Every structure is written in C-alpha cells, then in structure tokens.
Amino acid sequence: MTLSLETLITAAPPVEPRPGLVPAGTTPLHRLDGDLWVEVVDLAAAQGRHAEAWDDLAANACDPNVFYERWFLAPAIAAFGAGRQVAIACVYRGSTRKDVAPGMVGLFPIELIQPRWPGARSLKLFWNQYTFLQTPLVRLGHSVETWEAFLAWADERSGCDVIDLPLVRGEGAVGKALVEVAYRRKPATLISSIHTRALLRRCTSEEECLAAALTTKQRHQYERQARRLSEQGGIEYRRLEPQDDAAQWVEWFVELESRGWKGEARTALAAEAVDCEFVRSALLAAASAGRLQAIGIWQNDRPIALKLNFLANPGSFAFKIAYDEAFAKFSPGVLLELENIRAFHEGTDAAWMDSCAAPDHPMINRIWRDRVLLQHVLLSTGTRKGDLAIGLRPLGRVMRRLVGRGTQPPSGKPSAGKPDSKSN
Numbered sequence: 001m002t003l004s005l006e007t008l009i010t011a012a013p014p015v016e017p018r019p020g021l022v023p024a025g026t027t028p029l030h031r032l033d034g035d036l037w038v039e040v041v042d043l044a045a046a047q048g049r050h051a052e053a054w055d056d057l058a059a060n061a062c063d064p065n066v067f068y069e070r071w072f073l074a075p076a077i078a079a080f081g082a083g084r085q086v087a088i089a090c091v092y093r094g095s096t097r098k099d100v101a102p103g104m105v106g107l108f109p110i111e112l113i114q115p116r117w118p119g120a121r122s123l124k125l126f127w128n129q130y131t132f133l134q135t136p137l138v139r140l141g142h143s144v145e146t147w148e149a150f151l152a153w154a155d156e157r158s159g160c161d162v163i164d165l166p167l168v169r170g171e172g173a174v175g176k177a178l179v180e181v182a183y184r185r186k187p188a189t190l191i192s193s194i195h196t197r198a199l200l201r202r203c204t205s206e207e208e209c210l211a212a213a214l215t216t217k218q219r220h221q222y223e224r225q226a227r228r229l230s231e232q233g234g235i236e237y238r239r240l241e242p243q244d245d246a247a248q249w250v251e252w253f254v255e256l257e258s259r260g261w262k263g264e265a266r267t268a269l270a271a272e273a274v275d276c277e278f279v280r281s282a283l284l285a286a287a288s289a290g291r292l293q294a295i296g297i298w299q300n301d302r303p304i305a306l307k308l309n310f311l312a313n314p315g316s317f318a319f320k321i322a323y324d325e326a327f328a329k330f331s332p333g334v335l336l337e338l339e340n341i342r343a344f345h346e347g348t349d350a351a352w353m354d355s356c357a358a359p360d361h362p363m364i365n366r367i368w369r370d371r372v373l374l375q376h377v378l379l380s381t382g383t384r385k386g387d388l389a390i391g392l393r394p395l396g397r398v399m400r401r402l403v404g405r406g407t408q409p410p411s412g413k414p415s416a417g418k419p420d421s422k423s424n
Contacts, residue, residue, distance in 0.1 A: 005085040005112055008040045008158060021101035025060075032103050032142065034094035036149035038157075040110075043077050046070075046088045053090070053104035054137075062140040063172035064312035067131045071285035072310075073109060079278040080128040085112035089153070091146050105139040106146035113164070120389035123154060124164035130279065132317065132356035133374075134167040135174050143177035151185060154381050161386030163379045170194070170373035178377065188380035188390040195375075198355035198368035206345040210338065213369050222334060229330040234300035237339055239293075239347060246287035249294050250280055252303045257322035279320075286310055295343050297323075297336055305332040307340055309353065316350040318357070337367055 024032045041050060051070060058069040066072055077086055091106030109126035125134040138146045154163050169175050182189050203209040210219065229235055240249055254269050254276060262268035269276040286292040293309040293316065305323035309316050318340075323332040344353055354372055357364045378393070380386030 005087055008087055008112065009042060022099050024095060024100055024103035030095070030097065030100045032093040032095055032105060034096050036091060036093045036105065036145055038149060038153040039090045039092060040087050041090060042087055043074060043081070046090070047074055050090055050104070054107060057104045057107055057137050057139055060139050061137045062143055063135050063138065063169055063174045064315055065133050065135045065137060066291070066310040066312045066317055067133050068107065068109060068135075068137050071289060072282050073126070075278055075281045075285075076128050076130065077109070077126065079274050086110070086126055087112075089150065091149050093142065093145070103139070105142040106150060107137040108150055112160070120161040120385045121159070122162035122164045123158055123160045125166060127166065130282075132167070133169065133354065134165070135169045135172065138174045138177070143173050144180055147177050147181040151181060151187075151379070158381065161381055161383045162389055163381060165377040165379070167374055168377060170375045175375070182379060187382060188387040190378045190390050190393055192376040192378050192393065194373070195359040196371035196373055197357055197359050198361065198364045199370040199372040200341065200344060200353040200355070200368045201370045202345065202351050206342045209341055209345065213367050222331065222338060225330050226335055229327065229332070229335065232299060234298070236298045237295070238298055239295050239343055246284060246292060246294075249306070250283045252296075253306045253308060253320065253322060254280075256303055256306055256324060260322060260325050262322075283308065293343065293348065295336065295339055297332055297339070305336040307336050309340075311348060311350060314350065315352040315354065316344070316348060317354045334363060334367070337364065341367070
C-alpha cells in the first residue's frame with residue numbers, strides 16, 4: 001500500500017480552540033503546561049488559520065531559523081514543492097488553566113519520500129537549494145516535550161519507517177533536546193553525516209574580531225588592495241537604510257550576479273524564472289519585516305559587490321553574495337566580507353552570523369574563525385523496515401567506498417577526467 005500525503009493530513013484532525021481565551025504567555029500564569037498534540041496541514045491551512053501561531057512561534061523559537069519562518073518557507077514550498085508530497089506538522093500545547101488558549105510549540109515542514117531502499121518510507125524535513133538550515137522551529141522552554149510529541153506521532157500515526165533530519169544544528173537547544181529524547185526513546189539512530197561551517201561571533205569591536213582572524217601581513221595585504229581599488233575612483237561603501245528602496249537593491253543584486261561566472265554557467269538567479277521570483281519575494285518580505293541587511297561596494301554609482309543577510313534575533317544568516325569579476329584583482333569579495341564584519345558590529349545587535357557557506361570554503365573559513373556544528377540524523381520509527389534501513393546504511397557506505405577504491409589507479413592518483421579538487 002502506497003502512503004499518501006492526504007493520509008497524513010486527514011490523520012490529524014484540527015482542534016479548534018474555544019473563543020475568548022487568554023493568549024498563552026500573556027503573564028507567567030498563562031503558560032503552556034498541558035497536553036501536546038500534532039496537527040498535519042497543507043500549505044493553505046498553514047498560511048490561513050495557523051499563520052498567527054506560526055509567526056508567534058518563530059518570534060519565540062529557542063533556535064532561530066529564517067528558512068522555516070512563514071515569509072520564507074511558504075513561498076519556497078509554493079515555488080519548489082510542485083510534484084512533491086509536502087505538508088507541515090504543527091505541534092500544539094494546551095494549558096492546565098481552562099482560560100488559556102493553546103499555542104504552537106513546534107513546526108516541522110515534512111516531505112513524504114517513497115522508498116529509496118526496499119520498503120522503507122521516510123519523512124524528511126523540507127529542503128530546497130535556498131534552505132541552508134533545517135532545524136525545526138521549537139518554542140523556547142518546550143524543546144524536549146516538542147520532540148517527544150513529534151516523534152511519538154511519527155511512530156504511531158505517520159505510517160513511515162524513517163525520520164530524516166538533515167542539516168540540524170547540533171549544539172543548539174533543539175539539537176540537544178533531540179539527543180536527550182532519542183536516548184530516552186532508544187530508536188535505531190544514525191548520524192549520517194556531521195560537519196561544521198563558518199560562524200561569526202560578536203566581539204567587543206570589529207577591530208578585535210579582525211585582529212583575531214587575520215595576521216598583520218594579511219591585513220596589510222587587504223588594506224593595500226582597498227587602496228588600489230579606491231584609486232580606480234568613485235568607490236563608495238553603502239548599507240541598506242530604512243528609507244532606501246529594497247526592491248532596487250534586489251534588482252541590483254540579480255543584475256550583478258548575472259554578470260559573473262554564475263551568469264556564464266547559467267546558475268545565476270536571472271537564468272531561472274522560478275528561482276528569481278522566489279528569491280525576490282523572500283528578500284522583499286524580509287525587507288518589509290525589517291529583517292534584510294544589505295551592504296555593497298559601488299564604483300561611480302554602480303554596484304561592484306553586494307551581500308545580502310537575514311536578521312533573526314539573537315543571530316543572523318548570510319544568504320547571498322556577488323561581485324563584478326572585472327575587479328577580481330582587487331579581491332572585492334574579501335573586501336566586502338571585511339565590511340560585513342564592520343556592519344555586523346555597528347549596524348546590528350546580533351550575537352552571531354551563520355555563514356551558510358560550504359564546510360571547506362577557503363575564504364570565509366579564513367576570516368570567520370568560529371564554527372557551527374551541523375548534523376544529519378536518521379531515526380527509525382520502530383518498524384522492522386526502519387530498523388533495517390538504519391542498520392544497513394553504514395554498511396552500504398563502506399561498500400561504496402571499497403568499490404570506489406578499487407577503481408583508483410595503483411598510484412593513488414585520480415583517474416583521468418576526474419581532477420582531485422572540489423569546486424566551490
């Protein structure tokens with residue numbers, strides 16, 4: 001029998017709160033301390049009667065994740081969810097007080113994946129190429145109970161065998177709560193992959209941050225390149241201000257990116273109408289909510305380097321960067337990253353910024369010295385198929401490695417046509 005999305009949604013009938021109740025959290029007495037339940041809804045319902053609760057949850061999440069906030073996730077599902085079985089699992093909690101309305105304490109955007117291995121059906125956190133973190137939204141102070149409720153629903157009601165949780169932040173409250181709950185429930189569990197990526201943490205000043213990240217020789221080198229760039233004339237550093245036209249900044253970015261190597265490779269936003277429309281809508285939604293930070297370098301009133309970030313109290317996320325390759329000898333990307341460190345300390349109250357970069361990114365890893373831990377976790381729902389899928393996965397990986405080694409030349413050098421390097 002093939003499991004369908006409709007089965008998941010109808011398996012969780014909505015619970016309507018009674019009118020006239022006090023919103024949870026109004027005072028310390030109006031707390032959420034009652035039972036938890038899971039409602040699985042489609043995007044239309046999530047954007048309808050669940051919208052206010054979704055926004056409130058995002059504002060009170062213990063680990064912020066802009067990529068699962070409503071202004072970003074809803075258009076992402078609309079743009080990239082066609083042909084995919086995507087739903088949103090909303091975890092609600094009531095109160096022991098009868099006059100307090102229930103509140104959303106967790107939100108898990110899930111995709112039903114039909115078997116990749118024999119017979120094992122999985123629920124996977126929703127992803128697209130612009131989703132750089134997949135930590136679910138969980139209300140501060142409810143992380144353990146929320147994971148308990150979600151995993152219990154997955155075990156008993158989802159009809160799936162494996163829960164697939166990629167790109168979950170490992171050292172945050174949500175990641176630690178997952179470890180605690182998994183230890184207590186003892187499902188077959190596998191950390192499929194684990195890595196770090198660059199993180200910028202607030203220092204007492206940008207000068208302290210730069211001094212810790214760069215040697216004196218490196219700082220002199222970049223200062224020399226900044227002077228050489230200034231000698232070209234008309235150089236100006238700008239930041240998006242509240243009175244500025246955010247839509248114009250977005251169009252500047254789209255045009256600048258299309259002039260670089262991404263434009264030639266047809267991987268720039270302008271090359272794909274769906275991608276471009278989605279990113280435009282997400283950036284403008286962020287700007288409307290006061291969540292967009294944009295900085296850039298201009299020459300003669302024309303942008304030659306631009307960087308776009310999302311603010312998410314108490315942190316922030318780097319989203320996209322582009323520069324004009326005609327100025328490559330001046331390292332405009334590095335100079336803009338140095339300006340980003342200044343803007344981070346001067347223009348925001350954020351405690352950290354997630355680079356959202358590749359784990360081995362050479363430039364950003366050199367300038368941003370802290371790291372954030374990310375892991376891909378797989379859990380069985382307790383079925384035989386789920387336990388078997390979790391147990392056999394490491395064996396399959398070992399076998400692929402052994403077969404791969406067998407195809408290498410005796411010298412250990414890569415075979416012809418496969419250069420021993422990674423593209424960024």
